[in-house]
Every structure is written in C-alpha cells, then in structure tokens.
Amino acid sequence: MPMSNAAHPTPxxxxxxxxxxxxxxxxxSWRYAKFVxxxxxxxxxxxxxxxxxxxxxxxxxxxxxxxxxLERMQSPLFLLLNGVAFLFVLYHAITWFNLxxxxxxxxxxxxxxPDWAIQAGNYLAWLVVSAVAVWVLRRx
Amino acid sequence: MADTVTxxxxxxxxxxxxxxxxxxxxxxxxxxxxxxxxxNYIKDRVDGTLSYRWSCRMGVCGSCGxxxxxxxxxxxxxxxxxxxxxxxxxxxxxYFPIIRDLVVDITDFLTKxxxxxxxxxxxxxxxxxxxxxxxxxxxxxxxxxxxEYRQTPExxxxxxxxxxxxxxxxxxxxxxxxxxxxxxxGPAVLALAQRYNHDSRDQxxxxxxxxxxxxxxxxxxxxxxxxxxxxPKNVDPAGAIQQYKLAGAVHWFQSLLLPWGTx
Numbered sequence: 001m002p003m004s005n006a007a008h009p010t011p012x013x014x015x016x017x018x019x020x021x022x023x024x025x026x027x028x029s030w031r032y033a034k035f036v037x038x039x040x041x042x043x044x045x046x047x048x049x050x051x052x053x054x055x056x057x058x059x060x061x062x063x064x065x066x067x068x069x070l071e072r073m074q075s076p077l078f079l080l081l082n083g084v085a086f087l088f089v090l091y092h093a094i095t096w097f098n099l100x101x102x103x104x105x106x107x108x109x110x111x112x113x114p115d116w117a118i119q120a121g122n123y124l125a126w127l128v129v130s131a132v133a134v135w136v137l138r139r140x
Numbered sequence: 141m142a143d144t145v146t147x148x149x150x151x152x153x154x155x156x157x158x159x160x161x162x163x164x165x166x167x168x169x170x171x172x173x174x175x176x177x178x179x180n181y182i183k184d185r186v187d188g189t190l191s192y193r194w195s196c197r198m199g200v201c202g203s204c205g206x207x208x209x210x211x212x213x214x215x216x217x218x219x220x221x222x223x224x225x226x227x228x229x230x231x232x233x234x235y236f237p238i239i240r241d242l243v244v245d246i247t248d249f250l251t252k253x254x255x256x257x258x259x260x261x262x263x264x265x266x267x268x269x270x271x272x273x274x275x276x277x278x279x280x281x282x283x284x285x286x287x288e289y290r291q292t293p294e295x296x297x298x299x300x301x302x303x304x305x306x307x308x309x310x311x312x313x314x315x316x317x318x319x320x321x322x323x324x325x326g327p328a329v330l331a332l333a334q335r336y337n338h339d340s341r342d343q344x345x346x347x348x349x350x351x352x353x354x355x356x357x358x359x360x361x362x363x364x365x366x367x368x369x370x371x372p373k374n375v376d377p378a379g380a381i382q383q384y385k386l387a388g389a390v391h392w393f394q395s396l397l398l399p400w401g402t403x
Contacts, residue, residue: 015154016237103382
C-alpha cells in the first residue's frame, strides 16, 4: 500500500491530532507574558541607543543644534517616551542580572559559586559603573 | 471539605472524534491522592476507556507527564489538594501530537535525542586487559584510557545535575519555542548533550557542539526559562543551554583567533 498523507485510523496507524499553537500563546499565562515583555524591552534599549546617536549628531552640528535637541527632549512627548523606555530598560537590566547565574557557572575550588553571589556581583558591578558615570558627569 | 473533586479530562478517540473533547469525571477527594490516583480511579471504577500513560507512580519513570490546569506536571507528584478551584483540567502534554486521550506521540523527542549522541564516546577504547586506571599522584585526576575509566567525586559533580533527567518531556510541553518551531532539538536533548560534554570520560564535545550549533540547536532557545521551572528533577535545562551558548561562543572566538588550536 502506498504511503499516504491522509491519516486514517487503523490498529497500527493511529490518527494523530496536532493542536495549532495560537498566536496569543503568550497571553495564556502570566509567566509567558513576562517573557514576551522582557523580549520587548529590547525596543526600549534600541530607542535609547538611537537617542544617543541623535545626541552625538546634534553635538557635532554645533551649539545651536544641541540647544534645539535639548529643547526637543523637554517636550511632553519625549518626557513620556523616555519615562516609559527607562522603566522598560530597568526591567531589562533586572531580569538580565537575575538570569545571569543560569549562564555563568563559576567554580571555586571545585564548589559552584551560589546563584545569589553571582547576582550580587553583577548588581555590585552595575552600581560601581553607575557611580563612576555619575562622578564623571558631575566633575564635568 | 468537599468529599468529591471534579476533573475535566481531554478525550480524543481517533476512530470517532474529529478533534479532542472534554469529559468531566467526579472522583472521591482524598488528601493523599495525586492526579494519577484520580485517573486510576476513573479507569478502574468509572470509565475503562480512558487512556493515559503511567508506570512507577513515584517520579522516576517519567511517563505520566500531563498538563494539569495548563501546567506541565508529573501527575504522580501533583496532589489534588493543591488545587482549590474545580474542575481540575487534565490535558495531554502540549505541543506533542495526541494519539488518544492523554497519550501523546514521543517519537520526535526520541529521534532528536539520538542526534546528540547521549552516550560516552571514546576515540579509542582501551582494552580491559590493561588493568584498572591509576590516579595521577597528588592531583586526584584519573589517568583515563587505562582499562577502567574512573572518576573523582569532583568530576562526577560537573555533570551529575544533568544526568538526573528522566525524559519526562515536561520541559518540551513548557517550551513555546518548541511549540512554534517543532524542529528545535529542545531542552532535555540539549541538557543531555551537556551531561556527556561535561563527563571526563567523553571525547565528543566538539562533535556535539557542531551538531547543537546548527539551526535547530542551542541558538533557537530564547531563554524563556519555563523548562527549568517545570522540571521535576531540577535538571535546569535552561541553564544548560545558556552555558552551552557561552561555550559555543567561546569556541567560535577560539577558532577565529587560533584556527589550529580547536581541533
């Protein structure tokens, strides 16, 4: 008998049922929604990167252009966009640091460094880098 | 406390149903009953036509995995008392084709498992006649390839966690990537590849890395992380895959900088 794609039930050839995955699978559970939210935070990261490039271009174009840039940044639209993007980036950073121990297995004298220590190290590094950045900005 | 509990169970009889339906059953409520006990009660006393897989009923065999209230669970380790709201939904494992009722087809998993060679691969086996291995003095490191392949507790520790996998496939049912991209090798297969990569007796890590770096391998994983949450044995497949990605990236950089040093 030739092979046929049309599945039909026989004792040795059961008819399978395959469920289609809904486009809205990530709304079925809060855990999946959180994951998709985490993935979407990359848009906020890209937004800030674009903003930084725009700022550099404005600085390169001279003081008037930079003043115009700063003025535009103070518009309610950009304040709102920046606020939302900042929250997303914060979510991005926190989930990133919390997941870091999964990818990093550090062993000291044969024993695995506990997850909390790796997380603490990451947060500490974040604080130090942030403090250095603030110090550099304040000085200038 | 109610003395009965209602289960909403997926039924699919390929000879008569075009698609799965839901049938509700009322079973006695016992504090020490798990979902599997309730299913066994149905099978024995209520409806003998209900089909499902189970064997050890003690979390070792990995055959009674099902979706309970939408979550991938070993039904032998999921107590009825855990669920406050009725009915308790019992469905076959997500993303696998359903053969009948709660029974799914696992061929896909078994085919993929073989692709990563989940066994110890040696370039050359040493004859037993050469006698037991000896420990390198002072280092505690076994000299491999001298008949017997001994391991220190430290070497065992490196892969032990991944070796706890019981192939229950709950991680597949929790992985939306597998649902959307059925070609994905999947959490358990990649964790089991790591189990052998980290084994001091194995010599096929490079070969496995090449296989697992293909389009259907580690880079398909988007780190949803649910596989590790549903794993009844704390294998942490999500961690295994992220570590594998790191190893893959390091290997790629090495082969870029030192093309002669990675073979």
